[in-house]
Amino acid sequence: MNETNAVSLIRNKLFIYFFLTLLASTLSVSFYLFTVNWYVVDELQLEAKLGLVFFASSVPRLVFMLIGGAIADRVNKATVMLLSDLTKGLLLVAVIVLLLVDLFSIGILIGLSFVFGLLDAFFWPSSSSLMPSLVSRDQLTRANSIVQTTQRASTIIGPLLAGLVIGFGSYEVMFAFVSAMLLLAAIVDLIIRKNVSYDQDELNESSSVWHNIKEGFAYLKQSPFMLALMLSSVSMNLFLSGPMQVGLPLFARDILNGDEFTYSLLSGMLGVGTLVGALLIGVLNVRQKRGMVALTGIMLLGLFMVAFSLTDSLLLSLMFISLIGLVISTIDVPIISAIQAHTEKKYIGRMMSLMSFASMGLIPVSYLLTSFLISLGLTIDTILLSSSVCLMVVGVFVLVFAKSLRTVN
Known part of the structure; x- marks a missing residue:
């Protein structure tokens, strides 16, 4: 990363790649995700099986996330990204063949989702931990803002474009379109792999993967500010994910007396808020506190x-x-x-995989807890209010007792 310290992001070829x-x-x-979900509901008409598809992709992503982080510290991270994108692209070519011969079943789809979840468990720790090798430290916030903006925008634009292509x-x-994108991404990964070099002491090839994972936990334990970050991330996902994801359609129907259009407006404004928040953080390029x-x-x-x-x-x-979405981005980007x-x-x-593991691990718990509270007869506005109070209590606790997090730049 010798040259990137003095080069702006727009001129940093590795970052552009x-x-x-x-x-x-x-x-x-x-x-x-949009294509698979709609195919299960519209083509196969197996709505009840949709949960199995989500489960099949989420479990390996969670279980293998820590191993993915250890692997990312042992090899060239762009190599992991290359193998993930290439494998996904080739698997989708096989899916197209199965569709053409009318052999694409729900069982194959569940298996495919499992493999995709497994590959994601290795891809995302590698991609998120590659950034410091591409840009200088004072550009990290802006670079992460661009990445977050891209991810937020894809959740808004992706379903719209996919619906048009299918329609x-x-x-x-x-x-075929998705496969082509992934194969092109694999080519770009190869270019990055050839241009990013690592010092040998940055890699951990001599010890076992399990030893690397234990080292990661030991490193985390000796860092008070990292522990505080983990607590903040875990709390956000426990008290936010379930009430917002499970509760939003209920809020639209029961509190606002609306319909699916009301729900789509709420979802859309949440996405717009996160996008604006990521852009704002990027413009401000927060580097202190x-x-x-x-x-x-x-x-x-x-x-x-x-x-x-x-x-x-x-x-x-x-x-x-929309304000909720905005502040979510102002939390995520500085933490990363x-x-x-x-x-x-x-x-x-x-560390990136541990953060993802900590946050993702409680998302299913948050879903189940929200569903349980609804089954007890609690209204969604009551659940949202209770979750908000719990989140603020955690925020005050961390603010008072985690001095290292208050002062870290």
Whole structure:
């Protein structure tokens, strides 16, 4: 990374290559999820099996995430990205063949989702930990903002484009499009692999993967600010994911007395808010007090969730949910940048995977807990209000007791 310290992001060829491959990967994920979901519901008419597809992709992603982080610290990270994109692209070519001969079944789809989840468990720790090798430390926040903006935008644009391709074309055309994107991403990964070099002491090839994982936990335990970051991330996903994802359609129907259009408006404004937040953080390029920025964001997130839970006005609901989306990005980007900036390079893959593991691990729990509370007869606005208060309590606790996070840049 000798040259990137003095080169702006727009002129940093390695970062541009990284941006292109990540754009292809994130859009392909958005396209794939929409296409698979609609194929199960519309073509196979097996709505009850859709949960199995989600389960098949989420479990390996969670279980193998720590191994993926250890692998990312042992080899060239672009190599992992290359193998993941290439394998996915080739698998989708096989899917097109199965569709053409009418042999694409729900069982094959569940198996495919499992493999995709497994590959993601290795791809994302490698891609997120590659950034410090491409840009200088003072550019990390802006670079991560661009990445987050790309990912947020793909969740908004992806379903729209996929719907148009399927509507005017076919499932075969859609899968061919996704496969082509992934294969092109693999070519770009190869270019990055040839241009990113690692010092031998940055890699951990001599010890076992299990030893690398244990080293990662030991490194985490001796870092108070990293532990505080983990607690903040875990709390966000426990108190936010379930109430927002499970509760949003219920809020649209029961609190706002709306329909599917109301739900789509709420979802759309949440996406717009996260996109604007990522852009704002990128423009400001926050480099100082990133921990304090994240903590302030958590407190604001709790306040906006309280306001959202207490309103029955569509206009106010749209305003508050867009603000919720905005502060989510102002929390995520500084946290990721702080980890990348303050972690030794030989540990960065494991730290990013531990962060993902900590946050993802409680998402299913949050879903189940929200569903359980609904089954007990609690209204969704009550659940949202309670979650907001819990999130703010955690924010105050971390703010008071985690001095290392308050002061970290």
